[in-house]
Amino acid sequence: MAPTKKKSVNTTPKRFLYSPSKVKLALKAISDGMSTSRASQMYHVPRTTLRNKSSGKSPELSIGHSGTISVLGEEMETTLVQWILSCARMGFPVGREGLLSSVKKLVDEANIKTPFAHNRPGKKWFYGFLNRHKILSQKHSEYVNRARGSVTEAKIKNWFKEIHELLGEDANILEEPNRIFNMDETCFNLAPKGELIIGARGQNVYDEHTNSDKENVTTLFGTNALGKWAPCLTIFKYERIPAALVKAAPSGWGIGKSETGWMTGETFFEYITNIFLPFLIEANIQRPVIVFLDGHKSHLSLHLSKFCRENGLILISLYPNSTHILQPLDVAVFGPLKGRWKKIVKQWRIDNEKEITKSDVPQALSQIIDDAGMVNNIKSGFRVTGLYPFNADSVDYNKIIVRTIPIHETTSNIDDIKSHITFIENHINKFDVDLVTEFKRTYKGKYEWDGKVEASLLYTLWSEIFEDINKKENEIIQTDNTIAVISQVSTSPTLQHRNDTLNPEMWSNIPSTSQAEDTPPFSTETQPFSTETPLFSTEPPSMQTCPAKRSLATVFNDIIKWPEQQQSKSNRKKEYTPSVITSDKWIEFHDIKASEKLEKEKQKEERKIAMLDKRKQAEIKKIEKAEIKAKKMKPTVVVSDTDSTESKLSWNSKVDSSDDELLSQPINKDLLQKMSNLKRDLKSGDYVLVKFKPVGKKKICYKYVATVVKVISKTEVEVQYFEASDEENTEFVLVEGDVSVVELQDLVYKLPLPELCFKNRQYVSVFPGIVDVYEKFK
Template sequence: MAKTKKNMREKRYTEEGVQKCLSEIRSGISIRSACIRFGIPRSTIKFRMSKNYKQQIRSGPPTALRSEQETELVNWILKMARKGFPVTKYRLINSVMNYLEHNPNMNVFKNGKPSSAWFNSFMSRHKVLSIRKPESVTKASANVTELDIRNWFKEVLTVLEEEGLSEVLMSAGSVLNGDESSFYLDPSIDKVISRRGEKNYIVDQGPTKKNITVMFTCAADGKMFPPMVVLPYKKIPTDITRSVPADWGLAKTDSGWMTRSCFLKYIKFILQPQLAKENALPAIYFIDDHSSHTAWETAEECRKMGIHLVYLYANCTRILQPLDVAVFKPMKGSWLKVVDDWKCLNPNKYLKTENFAPLLAKAIKSVESKIIQNGFKACGLYPFNENNIDYSKCLANSLPVGENFENKGTDTRQITSLTFPIVRSKAVEILTLIGPDRISLYKRNNPDDFPSDEDKILARVYKLLEPLDSSSNMNIPGSNTTKMHIEPNMHIAEFVNMDNVESVTEVEYLDKQESYESGMLDFYQSTSEDPLKECVSDLNTG
């Protein structure tokens, strides 16, 4: 006869109930009475009160990582998500694996890598986390809007204030930007002087495709820190090592590209000692979301060294990164001149790797500190001001609302204004139907903060009608319609907080383009049948 699995009695009490039961017992109630009241076995309570019990909040065996380590991991995941770089399962597992590689005494996983079972248990222990499908921002360099960037500035400032680092933004020497760039050993020449009408050829004086990766960091006060050269070697030849300036970094990888370990070595041995020497710690380090920068261990190690990583909004380095905006172009131009001068002095020779660092040092010297300072200002990083940015670079701002870059067709005209004709009597009727409780809730929160589609829609409707709400202290006598004018590229959620509502005697359209909010009203009209729907329908058409 096959063995049957013994039925296990289901646990019907919680840790909170156990703690309340113990509290009642300490106050003088008998164990039997307290156990009956809270539905907890007496054996459990007696064990909890014995010397044999060791404090353990959760049931089951101990976790691979300590509780405080998992808490740090959760905080890192949430911060990365808030900064626009959500963590995938693969990145989480690899980040933990990299962390354990540097702490071998803690390694409890087979082959040193957390399993899918560990990941599932980790997610079940931390209910604040969930698996979500992120909104893609690929091709977003063309689709990033002014509102996206302004929201990024607000989010960064909020995070820094929570961590007590907002004052660091006031110190120019402590606001940094870092990025990698490649330099060709035989850069191409655009134009030459020749006889009119004749074709010209140039003889390659070396491997035309060979390039070298260099990590740069600069500060808002105009200082350029020593760079690090990354070479594709197993062992770097002595003549190359001797050619690199003593205060520079020199690293090797299989591909010659930046890796996580190279980036950490640069921070630890080049950047951090320089910042400590100049008393510029703690520092805010703005970088892009390259995989070598975003690992959990990378952020934690940098934080311990007093360098706090802040990731630039995805696909916006041409707008937000000072090195891209102001520094690399003149540096690359200077590199071309330096290489050309070297070729003039060394005809029939080609530039080798051992010649690279001395020539790059000359090119770096040509970048004036004023150029770096202007770059930080143009990117809004120092002073930390979102209004310093040239938002004309946001290509999405030149498209009609709701239309993306891919399907823009041939119509490239820019939005000049948006107008919402609102009949006052219908607006008041809608506000009445929404009710004071919901209005109070919608005032304090953004529409996208609500979980249900209904609340999101009604919150947006209220944001449109907020100027007509009696609680907003805006009186519009003698008028039954209101004109709401929105400046170019201004989002409707920003508009409703401005004191720019004026009365008119008739509905006026400043532009005939439909808006996202108008489409939203159509959506609500088709999703419900109630008095509020009828008012919204009238508002949208009347």
């Protein structure tokens, strides 16, 4: 059974209208001996009201509303409201739990007596707090990245100004809605998360789809300010578009393809040339036309800019990171469009008994955009973004996150008005001390003036000036979120009859609802109020203050953190790009960038050639030096003893002894032991010369110095390689991580143990002669 709406019953009791002056007279009469009933009849004040006020059950002065006062007090709640609004405007919204936790810390630190359990407010206080402050409400926050958060109102207004300057003679286009277009693409999920469904209580319900929940299709939309759609373009991830897909699309619908299924520069260029321009010609739309779009790289290319300049198309990029504010499709169209898309997908499944596929997307979207309601959404989108009518003041700047707390320009005006009202009150007090007090009570209770007839015009003048002060102060609170300092003692009558009222000292330096510097809304120094019924009393006799651990200002600074803009620590320089890009400007900008890029590539190529020449000269010098060494050294057989039958191979130089000291000699072959004779004696730590067989057509045998890590088997051994660190191949250093397993037959010699020394912050193995680490294959 559908729920029925109950008839609202007005249970509000009847209220009697009476002025504070009559209450004062009635209470005075009761104190003089008159009965409560008689005073009620004489002064037309409810008897219950007089009884409660005379007994002290309710305050003698009106607090502006019926019922009890709030636990935290009006001033503290006002400060909390300011804090919440400031956080929201600065991009740091406060949630329910954050508010309750902050209040608990505040109450704990300030040692305030409250009825809260464990000093933490509950649900009843929270909703009562929202009810007392209608400016607040619960809502879902919208995610905005830091780049979008950097957009300011001044930057957007300057962007509007730049458009007029850049358009020049073509600025009249902004007054013709059929020549103003907006384009943007968005994706549609083939298995969108649906709405609420009906199922068994306490059990999970699953909606099974054959489509992947991550599969989506990108579609480009374009429309003018009159709500006329340009042909849309749906992009698919295909190499070749299937014929069935083309046949399923509505007539005139654009079909595109790309490697990723997203918009690319080539795809957008072909859409403008093959679809959009013919549409303008067929629709007989006068050119040039303006196309507003975001600054995605696929929308701005050199070829596209040249084509647009030649065919009367002016591309204007929206201000960076502000599409959620300035783009009509984002602001007013895509939201309802995707909402309808979810319903279409569900209904498609019911009507066709199958899931919606990629080929069905164009047909389904055409049903949505052909709806008459979309035209109104489009027109509203252009209006609230300020694109048509072209007006920077039409933009909704409430979406901009405030990064600084500006000082309102009207602060000085408030001070001037307050000085005027103080001047008037001072002169009134010279003739009637109680008259200003009556003015304030009547204004606060929203009564009609029932005092002296001759003072009625004076009250009207005073109330209008006082109303101007309140408007200015509220304007500062709600628009600028200005945070000032109250140095005055709390003088609200709402605190005069509370047992848990805060120490007045604790209210110093609390953010105020106005920006006046140490100026109370009423002058208390120059007005000699009546001592019998004071309007404001800084230290009422009945007030009981609770001892505070420390001042409330300090507590607020520690517990309630006012939002501050986070300064970026990055020193990376960003290249300036124009915020408004037309075809001519974009071509000029692109040509400059292209010439700079070519110049850098040319310089890079010149440095590369110079480096190769230098390396070639070094190789030539190395070869020449090796040839000189080979000519200076000649192997001869020297007989050391006439009785000896053995001959030794030695190296005799043709140069003098001084040159012999400078040139290294090959290792004596007697020190080289062939591996065929030492297979069994090979152990870890031995130095060997390893050869590699020729690879490919090159008949080259490479030889490397290595040390034995371990003997794996009778035919294999694991070795660690070294590389030469000098030109003569006598000193070798370890190559980290260069380990491999070789066969024993690839080991040429077992080298003598080198001398280990420390050079250039590393250990070097120095052999007693030149090691033949490379030779031609024979």
